Amino acid sequence: MTSLYIGLYVLLTLWMIATFYLKSNQLSLMGSKTVTMALSMITGFMAGILLTVMTTYTYFTISAASIIIASLVGIIVGFPKGILVIVEGILAGVMSGMMGAMLAHMIPTSALIATVQIVAVFSVGLLFLLFLHVSYGLNSFYIFRKPLPFFTFVCLFLLLNHYSPFSIQDLPIIEEHLHVWLV
Numbered sequence: 714m715t716s717l718y719i720g721l722y723v724l725l726t727l728w729m730i731a732t733f734y735l736k737s738n739q740l741s742l743m744g745s746k747t748v749t750m751a752l753s754m755i756t757g758f759m760a761g762i763l764l765t766v767m768t769t770y771t772y773f774t775i776s777a778a779s780i781i782i783a784s785l786v787g788i789i790v791g792f793p794k795g796i797l798v799i800v801e802g803i804l805a806g807v808m809s810g811m812m813g814a815m816l817a818h819m820i821p822t823s824a825l826i827a828t829v830q831i832v833a834v835f836s837v838g839l840l841f842l843l844f845l846h847v848s849y850g851l852n853s854f855y856i857f858r859k860p861l862p863f864f865t866f867v868c869l870f871l872l873l874n875h876y877s878p879f880s881i882q883d884l885p886i887i888e889e890h891l892h893v894w895l896v
Contacts (some may be wrong), residue, residue, distance in 0.1 A: 717873065718870075718874070721866065722870065724862050725867065725870065726755075726756060726840065732755075732844060732848050733847050735761060735857055736847050737794060740794075742797070744846075745794040745798050748790065748796070748846070749791040749794075749805070750805040751805075752786055752843065753784070753786050753787035753802040753803075753806040754783070754792050755836045755839055756783050756786045756806075756809070757784075757806045757808075757809030757810035758809040758810075758816075758836070759813065760778070761779035761812065761813020761815070761817060762817045762829055765814050766826075766829055768813050771818025771845065772814060772818050774886040776811050776826020779809075779810035779814055780807050780810035781810075784803045785801070785806075788802060788835065790802055812863070813832075816832075830874050830875075834871065834874060848860065856871070857868075
């Protein structure tokens with residue numbers, strides 16, 4: 714169930730990237746910077762949280778991995794518009810990768826699943842809003858032009874999200890994830 718959850722999230726992100734590539738020559742530089750920054754931040758934040766919840770790596774390793782993932786998304790999405798948009802995507806990826814890992818490390822163990830679910834709802838909702846913005850006026854294949862197929866997958870993701878893709882027993886919780894307050 715977890716692999717289906719993550720796979721569906723990756724599919725929605727790639728779908729949004731493909732839609733952006735089809736429309737990139739029609740968007741202004743400012744619109745391209747906004748979409749690149751948003752996709753990079755959504756990906757980095759979600760990657761940081763998911764890597765923290767699902768793996769036992771240290772905070773530094775998870776931060777570095779989520780920064781790399783988000784920066785790669787920023788480079789890929791910003792490539793059609795030039796170096797300024799790529800820089801915007803990389804900087805947004807650095808910031809969001811650290812924020813996602815930091816948030817998941819700071820949250821108490823009992824609230825990790827709820828945090829993943831809340832962030833997933835916001836992330837997929839923002840992906841849908843970006844899709845609506847980018848796909849408007851696009852003359853291409855049906856799945857890139859109309860919001861219904863994308864919305865169907867968003868609803869499937871939200872349904873999976875509602876039925877908790879993670880259980881607290883399956884998480885590799887280690888001492889780095891727990892709060893230890895020293896006085």
